[in-house]
Amino acid sequence: MRHIISILLENEAGALSRVAGLFSARAYNIESLTVAPTEEPTLSRMTLVTRGSDEIIEQITKQLNKLIDVVKLNDLNVHGHSHIEREMMLIKVKATGSKRDEIIRLTTIFRGNIVDVTPNSYTIELTGTSDKLDAFVGSFECDSILETVRSGVMGIARGNSALHV
C-alpha cells in the first residue's frame, strides 16, 4: 500500500542523505520526497511517499525514527485518520493555432493557471493530488509536452492533530 510519511528533522547538512541512504541501504522504495525548512529554522519538514506491506511500512517508520536527525514523524495513512495531500506541477506545452484556446479551456477545467506565454507555448501551473496531475498530463498528446516538473507530494493530517515539536 502507498503511504505518505511526514517527518520533522534537524535542518542540518547531511540529514537528507541519511534518509535517502537509509532507503537505498535497506532496499525500500521512495516514490517521491520533498523537503524544506519550517517556520522554526532549525527544523525541516519532509514528506516521503513510499510503498510496502504493513510490515515493511512498520520497519520504515522504525528505522526512520532511529536516525538521530529525525525529531518526529507521522504516517498519514494510518487507519482511521484522514489527510490532505497536494502536489504542484509546472508543465510547458506546445501551443499554436486552435490548440491555444483548447489549452486555456483545459487549464480552466483543472483549475490551473497559465503562468508564462510565448507565441508557441504555454507554461501552466497546476496543484492537486498526484492523480489529478496525472490526468492533466494524460489529456495532452505526448509530443505536445515540452517539459514537466513536479514537486512531489506534500501532506498534512486533517483535524487538530499537528506534527510539531
Add this chain to the structure above:
Amino acid sequence: MELSGSEIIAQFLKDEAVEYLFGYPGGAVLHIYDALFKADEVKHILVRHEQAAVHAADGYARSSGKTGVALVTSGPGMTNAVTGIATAYLDSIPLVVISGQVPTAVIGSDAFQEVDSVGISRPCVKHNFLVKDVKDLAETLKKAFYVASTGRPGPVLIDVPKDITDPNIKIPYSYMPTISMRSYNPVIKGHQYQIKKAMELIKRAKRPVFYTGGGVVLSNASQSLRTLVQRLGFPITSTLMGLGAYPATDEQWLGMLGMHGTYEANMAMHETDVLIAVGARFDDRITGHLEHFCPNAKIIHIDIDPSSISKNVKVDVPIVGDVDDVLTSMLKLLKDNQENTNLEAIKDWWKKIRQWRKKNCLKYNKKTKVIKPQYVIEKLYEVTKGDAYITSDVGQHQMFAAQYYKFDKPRQWINSGGLGTMGFGLPAAMGVQLAHLDQTVACVTGEGSIQMNIQELATCMQYQLPIKIINLNNRYLGMVRQWQEFFYEGRYAMSYMDSIPDFVKLTESYGHVGMQVDKTSDVEDALKEAFAMKDKLVFIDFITNREENVYPMIAAGKGQHEMELAPDSELV
C-alpha cells in the same frame, strides 16, 4: 578557560575520563597530537594500522563496558578505520572515532588525503558529525559520547577539519557533564502492561526457552537474567554474542544455538511453545529458514531498539526497553505474585531436553595423534581455569572457541559476531588487556585471520601486552574449505595458502616468544608453559588436523531442526 580546538579535544577526553586513546597520527591530526603530547593526560596507544586502532578501542569497550575511543587522520587513515567502525556497528559497541579532515576551505576540492568521511561512514555508524565551527566542538564531542553509549549503543564518528584544531584560535571552554537532544530519547523503561502480558505467557508455558543475545551483555543485565532464569527453572540458550551472560557451567544452560549451535539448543527452540527472546535480534545465523523457526511458539521479545522487534520474525509480545530494567520488573512481578509456573509440564520438558543432550553433539575423537582444534580449546579452558578473557578472529576457530570454552562471565568472550571481521582478534585483545592489566587474555585465531593484522605484534611489544595467541593452524581457510567440501564438491578454490610464514620466527622477530606444537600429547604442557610466562606475549602455533569440520551444522537455508551432526560422532 580559553582553549584551542586541539586543546579542547585533549581536555575534553580528560574530563570525560577517557583512559586510553587508540590512534595513528597524520597530517590532518597533527595539531591534535601536539595538544595531546603537551597535555599528557590520556594514555595514547600507537597501533600499526588504523583498523587495529578501532578494533582495540572496540575490545576495550566490549570488555570494560566503557566507550572506546580512536583517533585517525583524514583520507586513508579514516578509510582504514571503516572496517573497525562497521564491526562495532554490527555488534552495537559504543565507540567514538575522531577523524581528521582537510581544512574547511579546501573540503570538496579533492585535496591531499581528502575523503568524504561523513559520507563513507554514514551507513555504518549510529551517527556522525562534521565539525564546522570550533565553537561547536565541545558540544559535538559530548553528543558523540552520549549517543554512542546510550540506547542501543554504537559507533559515532566526529570528522574534524584541520583549521578547527588551529592552535592559535582560542575560545572559552567548559565541560558539560550532561546533555540532552530533542531528537534522541531512547526508551529505557519497559511498558508495564506488556511486561504483565509476558509474565502471563511465561506462567502458562509448557515448553519455554530463553533465547538471549548480546543485548544482555551490553545492558549489564547478566545478574538479573541469572536470577530470573534460575527462579523460573527454564532452559536457556544464547547467541554467539551473548555467551557468558549466563554461566555455561550451569545445569540450565543448553549451549549456543544457531548454525553451529548444540543439538539440544536448536531442538528446544524448534519445539518450544513460549520463546523469551532477550536482547537478541533473530539474525539469519540463528533462525535458519524462517518457515521452520520456532513453529509452535508464542514469542516474547525484549529489546531496546524498536526496529529489532518484528524485523525478521513477527513477535507476539514486544517489550521495548533496557534489558536489565525489563528483567528487573519481571522479577518484581514474580515476587509480588506467588503463583507458580507449570511445574509438571516443565519437568516433562526437561526430560525431553535430557534425551537430546544424550546425543552429546560436541563429542569428537580426542585420541588422535594429530591435534584436534577442539582439544586445544578444551585444554585452554582447563589451563586458564575458565577465567581468561578470550578474543577470537573469524572462522572455524571462532566456532570451536564458542563451543568448547565454557564462558561463565559476561564480557569474557570478545568476537566479531555480526560483521565477521577477520583480523579482529589480536587488536581487540590489546584493548582487552589494557582494560584488564592483571588478567589473562588469549586470542584464539587461525593462520588466515592472524595475518590480517599480524603487524600489531609490534604494538604489543611497545606496550608490553602479554597476550597469549592460540593459533589453530590447519593450513586452510578452514570455514571456507568446509563450505567448499559440503557445497562445492570439494573444489578448494583459493582456500589454501601456498606460503605460510614460520610463525615462531616471525613472533621472535617482533621480540616475543614463539612456540610450535604438532602433537596432541604436547598441547597441555605447551599451554601451561605459555601461560606461566605472565609478562610475555607468547604465540603458540598449533598444527591441527587439516580437514576438521565444525559440527553440528545447519546449512544456510535449512530449518533449525535439520542439523547435521559429526559423521563419526557415534563412533567416539
